[in-house]
Amino acid sequence: MLEMLRTKIAAGERLVRSDGEAVLTTMPLTELGAMANRERFRRHPAREVTYVIDSNPNYTNVCNIDCVFCAFYRHEDEPGAYTHAVDEVLEQIGWAVEQGATTALLQGGVNPALPFEYYLDVVRETVARFPTLTPHFWSAVEIQGMAEVSGKSIREVLEALWDAGQRTIPGGGAEVLASRVRKKLGIKKGGPEAWLDVHAAAHEVGFWTTATIMYGSIETPTEIVEHLDRMRALQDQSLTLNEATRADQPGAFTAFIPWSFKPGNTPLEKIRPIPEGPATYLRVIAASRLYLDNVDHIQASWFSEGKKTGQVALHWGADDFGGTLFEESVHAEAEFVNTVTVAEIRELIREAGFAPVQRTTLYEHLPETPLETIAQHAPRRAGHGAF
Numbered sequence: 001m002l003e004m005l006r007t008k009i010a011a012g013e014r015l016v017r018s019d020g021e022a023v024l025t026t027m028p029l030t031e032l033g034a035m036a037n038r039e040r041f042r043r044h045p046a047r048e049v050t051y052v053i054d055s056n057p058n059y060t061n062v063c064n065i066d067c068v069f070c071a072f073y074r075h076e077d078e079p080g081a082y083t084h085a086v087d088e089v090l091e092q093i094g095w096a097v098e099q100g101a102t103t104a105l106l107q108g109g110v111n112p113a114l115p116f117e118y119y120l121d122v123v124r125e126t127v128a129r130f131p132t133l134t135p136h137f138w139s140a141v142e143i144q145g146m147a148e149v150s151g152k153s154i155r156e157v158l159e160a161l162w163d164a165g166q167r168t169i170p171g172g173g174a175e176v177l178a179s180r181v182r183k184k185l186g187i188k189k190g191g192p193e194a195w196l197d198v199h200a201a202a203h204e205v206g207f208w209t210t211a212t213i214m215y216g217s218i219e220t221p222t223e224i225v226e227h228l229d230r231m232r233a234l235q236d237q238s239l240t241l242n243e244a245t246r247a248d249q250p251g252a253f254t255a256f257i258p259w260s261f262k263p264g265n266t267p268l269e270k271i272r273p274i275p276e277g278p279a280t281y282l283r284v285i286a287a288s289r290l291y292l293d294n295v296d297h298i299q300a301s302w303f304s305e306g307k308k309t310g311q312v313a314l315h316w317g318a319d320d321f322g323g324t325l326f327e328e329s330v331h332a333e334a335e336f337v338n339t340v341t342v343a344e345i346r347e348l349i350r351e352a353g354f355a356p357v358q359r360t361t362l363y364e365h366l367p368e369t370p371l372e373t374i375a376q377h378a379p380r381r382a383g384h385g386a387f
């Protein structure tokens, strides 16, 4: 079985689900790294690793979805619940721009008290006030929430966000796209189709989106492969859409970003108290590179897995090191704190053996921002992956 798989990978053939399972469970780890690394250099021959200067502010932690893996949310009447006004959100984004951010990943809970106009105002004002920044806002479940409060369809919500000036959507909230897992982790979020339908509609409207997986909770390797398979199928579908709307991007998913479940302060901590370690992370990164043959970029997360593991992942198939994440509180609520400066992220990439290349949200290369032009404030909160 492994011999056939080696031949298949060497020939660049598309993997099937049983191949994906073998990659996750039985292929020797170092051999797997070498295979994924070869595939990475076949796609991206330059010895370069990209990163983005970004921030992940949150606008509300009020949420009515009750995911059992989440330490971030509060109910409306609970101590610590907050919702920022539009101007406060813009102040957070303005602060990020001062630090040199070219991307803001804005996410929050699903707060039924917020009208749809709130989201549109945040997008419109961000585009008007901060033209150098890309608004990478709202994950799939928040878009579902907007549809509910406004009485619009998902497609109508997405078209209104597009008209307000938004062009990219983050891929958070997928967890593992297998019915059993989604049902147990957050039944109100809906099954795999809920996440997939939002992204499929977004691709049809013209958005670029990212794709993620949060593994290490209750899923099996078979379910991880099911997740990769569904992502690959949706990317195939996006390739049939009008390419004129996407310039040089080969598919509507720009990148795939794995990270592991962090149990701290979550209801799931009682049954899953120990997070997955680096070996599983490297397997998931390598499996993502080998299975997702139609997704260009695989992102290593210095933040969620630690700087050293992030550096090693650059040799296991990843070609991107995520973002600087000046502000973040989702992982911080799970008592998982990690920070980096722009200078340090460049140094970490060099230390791993690559030339750092600054990029946009859409993975276009940028000239390096001189450090002296960036305000050197301490991070507000710890960082997260650039989803």
Ligand code: SF4
Pocket (backbone or CB within 6 Å): 063, 064, 065, 066, 067, 070, 071, 072, 073, 108, 109, 110, 141, 186
């Ligand atoms: S993960 Fe998102 S949707 Fe789920 S409870 Fe937390 S904030 Fe709400």
